[in-house]
Amino acid sequence: MRLSRYFLPVLKENPSEAQIVSHRLMLRAGMIRQQAAGIYSWLPLGYKVLKRIEQIVHEEQIRAGHIPLLMPTLQPADLWRESGRYDAYGAEMLRIKDRHERDMLYGPTNEEMITDIFRSHVGSYKDLPLTLYHIQWKFRDEVRPRFGVMRGREFLMKDGYNFDIDKPSALHAYNRHMVSYLRTYERMGLTAIPMRADSGPIGGDDTHEFLVLAQTGESEVFYDDRVTQLKLGDREVDYDNWDEVAGVCKEFTTLYARTDETHDAAKFAEIPEEHRKVGRGIEVGQIFFFGTKYSEPMGAVVVNDKGERVPVQMGSHGIGVSRLLGAIIEASHDEKGIIWPEGVTPFHAGIVNLKQGDGAADAACEALYKALAAAGLEALYDDRNERAGAKFATMDLIGLPWRITVGPRGLEKGVVELTSRRTGESEELAPEAAVARLVEIYAAHR
Amino acid sequence: MRLSRYFLPVLKENPSEAQIVSHRLMLRAGMIRQQAAGIYSWLPLGYKVLKRIEQIVHEEQIRAGHIPLLMPTLQPADLWRESGRYDAYGAEMLRIKDRHERDMLYGPTNEEMITDIFRSHVGSYKDLPLTLYHIQWKFRDEVRPRFGVMRGREFLMKDGYNFDIDKPSALHAYNRHMVSYLRTYERMGLTAIPMRADSGPIGGDDTHEFLVLAQTGESEVFYDDRVTQLKLGDREVDYDNWDEVAGVCKEFTTLYARTDETHDAAKFAEIPEEHRKVGRGIEVGQIFFFGTKYSEPMGAVVVNDKGERVPVQMGSHGIGVSRLLGAIIEASHDEKGIIWPEGVTPFHAGIVNLKQGDGAADAACEALYKALAAAGLEALYDDRNERAGAKFATMDLIGLPWRITVGPRGLEKGVVELTSRRTGESEELAPEAAVARLVEIYAAHR
Incomplete structure (x- = not known):
């Protein structure tokens, strides 16, 4: 969505x-x-x-x-x-x-x-x-x-x-x-x-x-x-x-x-x-x-x-x-x-686009959104023209257990950030690796 | 079921x-x-x-x-x-x-x-x-x-x-x-x-x-x-x-x-x-x-x-x-x-065991039931000790679009019968072929 x-x-x-x-x-x-x-x-x-x-x-x-x-x-x-x-x-x-x-x-x-x-x-x-x-x-x-x-x-x-x-x-x-x-x-x-x-x-x-x-x-x-x-x-x-x-x-x-x-x-x-x-x-x-x-x-x-x-x-x-x-x-x-437990979360992951309108960021978010859907995972993609802080605050409030943050700087290095809502810990990963991690996490909750 | x-x-x-x-x-x-x-x-x-x-x-x-x-x-x-x-x-x-x-x-x-x-x-x-x-x-x-x-x-x-x-x-x-x-x-x-x-x-x-x-x-x-x-x-x-x-x-x-x-x-x-x-x-x-x-x-x-x-x-x-x-x-x-259309039927198929208690018939029905489930199809298996006529009448009344009939005589030839509720037409098939046919039929209704 x-x-x-x-x-x-x-x-x-x-x-x-x-x-x-x-x-x-x-x-x-x-x-x-x-x-x-x-x-x-x-x-x-x-x-x-x-x-x-x-x-x-x-x-x-x-x-x-x-x-x-x-x-x-x-x-x-x-x-x-x-x-x-x-x-x-x-x-x-x-x-x-x-x-x-x-x-x-x-x-x-x-x-x-x-x-x-x-x-x-x-x-x-x-x-x-x-x-x-x-x-x-x-x-x-x-x-x-x-x-x-x-x-x-x-x-x-x-x-x-x-x-x-x-x-x-x-x-x-x-x-x-x-x-x-x-x-x-x-x-x-x-x-x-x-x-x-x-x-x-x-x-x-x-x-x-x-x-x-x-x-x-x-x-x-x-x-x-x-x-x-x-x-x-x-x-x-x-x-x-x-x-x-x-x-x-x-x-x-x-x-x-x-x-x-x-x-x-x-x-x-x-x-x-x-x-x-x-x-x-x-x-x-x-x-x-x-x-x-x-x-x-x-x-x-x-x-x-x-x-x-x-x-x-x-x-x-x-x-x-x-x-x-x-x-x-x-x-x-x-x-x-x-902080939703994985078993009941309304969306499996949130996607935060740090720079809406940036060609590379938009394309990477779209690709992630589709790759997650193809893997049977539903993402909430924050595609609004809002500053990053507001997007993070919304994601934290609604409590999706995993967030993928996508921005031009990370993409230059080929990475996105996968963050756990529960621990706050983040990890930089290639987009495909982030999808694979989420698939693995949710396999335990099927 | x-x-x-x-x-x-x-x-x-x-x-x-x-x-x-x-x-x-x-x-x-x-x-x-x-x-x-x-x-x-x-x-x-x-x-x-x-x-x-x-x-x-x-x-x-x-x-x-x-x-x-x-x-x-x-x-x-x-x-x-x-x-x-x-x-x-x-x-x-x-x-x-x-x-x-x-x-x-x-x-x-x-x-x-x-x-x-x-x-x-x-x-x-x-x-x-x-x-x-x-x-x-x-x-x-x-x-x-x-x-x-x-x-x-x-x-x-x-x-x-x-x-x-x-x-x-x-x-x-x-x-x-x-x-x-x-x-x-x-x-x-x-x-x-x-x-x-x-x-x-x-x-x-x-x-x-x-x-x-x-x-x-x-x-x-x-x-x-x-x-x-x-x-x-x-x-x-x-x-x-x-x-x-x-x-x-x-x-x-x-x-x-x-x-x-x-x-x-x-x-x-x-x-x-x-x-x-x-x-x-x-x-x-x-x-x-x-x-x-x-x-x-x-x-x-x-x-x-x-x-x-x-x-x-x-x-x-x-x-x-x-x-x-x-x-x-x-x-x-x-x-x-x-006669339920395939899109809304409560069960994808009925299984009628013509001779409950017969080892070969019971085993073939169980195998069919599991094979259908593994293919994502839900069967209603009539495993009661009832005569065939009563089982057919129940299946016809509740209207499942497809029925598989299993009996000792067919099994000797290696076949079961697949019957369309709508047309009444039957076909003798190997059990695996019957499952494959149903998978094919329901693929159009996903």
Whole structure:
């Protein structure tokens, strides 16, 4: 994309309404625009990151054997009356009447609707196990929306639901989700720690939240800091192998890590002092096992291998897709702006032309732009008639992890400069070598 | 995808509520489920087609130089009061009050919001031309939703908005949209004819609808049937070349083709009798030029090259993404089921194992499945313990354009059968040759 033809409305001033750094930087980098309290437009740069995050979530869900579908944003109230949550949910549920005065609502989550789909179409244990998920806009009418997309009212969430014949199968589904989530967050450059949590209005016994450590987090967290060193890395996990999946979960949940809701001071005190940490965390996902909480009242039963009708065992599993943009920025920025991890960056590299209009510089930039595209990498080429300082400031603000700087002086020596946004380190390279380096870097993030 | 692990709830019976063939087939093929009047869940197969269609729309918009973003589903009423449409829109607009009693609405279209984004961030002719678009769920509270996704209440639409400094530039944007739409529909296997239309509540002078001919269409159409022979094909169009783009538009809009709204009996009579046709059509898109209808009341002004403040010239351009599934099926089906065009098929091919459990047949199917995946083609492998007739019926119903049938008898001769869903013709081939043929076929649809 050539910046002269793009729509990137960066702000020079710090917006006064933003209380936390991710909100401030998303506004300044021209990623979002508030349309009403807690309701945002995703401007082109923000939309690109949102789509990359969504894509990673899809890929990891499909890798785990989960099946995508899409439920609508509006739901009939009657479904929620069946589960008893229509009255219980409170003022956060946005209730709507249509032109025929029928009670509708903007879905804050989808347990009821997916259970309805299941009971209408599935009747036998032979069709299990089954995990269905979707990525759809939700609405929760928060009293005081704030922190930008971190606590918006209209937000994008991945929510998945497993259906299993018995509790052991359902607990395997729970574990499978945990592992797929660990991989999902790692691909986004995040360390998200699974912590035992409270189940809240979803209900159920087993639940873990995934928390990204950040000073601005809404939850207080207590943990053994060796938990932050755990990595899934590029190991292959066979999602059909119950023991292997359970083994990974054990590895990631044995060290102490809890939110204030489930904190146990005595157990915490057992951690060696040098590893005992108190901090804050941002919740970016949660998994639940809740058994027959919805299948019983809603009649989602299947025939088991003995010919008996049994309510299906369920769980639900969510990732806050739009909220993740805020969480990633909270975890990865500096005083100049955002620093995107390679896995989610909106463009793979920026190209800064130090002397727009100079024949050699323009030609070298065009050639680089095309060579990157041919290699499957998307560059943002700053081809505006601006001074170098302004171009650097924009690139630093929007946080592309790699920048190629092209100027007449370097070209005389046959080189361009490749700069890491994270370290600030630069290297002079022939243009082809710079392209080859970027190809190599991103090969690890495919 | 292995069918034994998929969620494909096909129906044996014809659903009584479906009045038209696309609605009936989408229900029978397990593509959609109605959750409330005019509100559908997209089950896995339907979701896959929806995503393919969405992807084609994105690719062709980006090819034309248009920039994607995403506006929210809910909008504040105040924006619509500025344009005067809040009261004018009528009962089709779903009006909502949030917990603080603020007036909101579920967006039926986005002229106001995009104009608001534009006026907040763009001030100079130097930032023009600019075309922004999104693909987002909309809601229109139809009195009597029907025909499945063809006339739903919650529906997915691509809507794009051009901003130009003067009328000639804006008319070029209009033409550019027309050409990009022609290419979009052709890639989906559709013949969609641009017809001069009425502007309705969007307003404006110039507008064309794109209509797919089908007996179940909601509009009566009058046309010279030579218009159905026009093809864009694989010619390259330079979207920055005003004359070239205008030339394509002229080619596609010179022959008579109008809806009943703009029909001119005298002109129609001039068509040679053998080419004069009356039929019905399904609207799958519409483009509008409306100048300053929104920019004037909403103060979307830019400074031109003489330093004067002028309201920006606009147009809006929509494609009915979810409705397209219905339109494609109306145009492409037979008594056995759907026939997907290659461009939008949910899976590239089906694999039918005639004797599940037979070692040679199972191994050949697995090998084919993997070879197709390695070639970038996704197969739906029917690995269930069902008789051949049931497997064929399912494949015919869901409409994958190509089927590979694998059985012990063929394998003894070293062949499998490749069958075209459209023609019913079969060919015996070595498995590798079948894969090669499919690769060749789909290379034309990338």
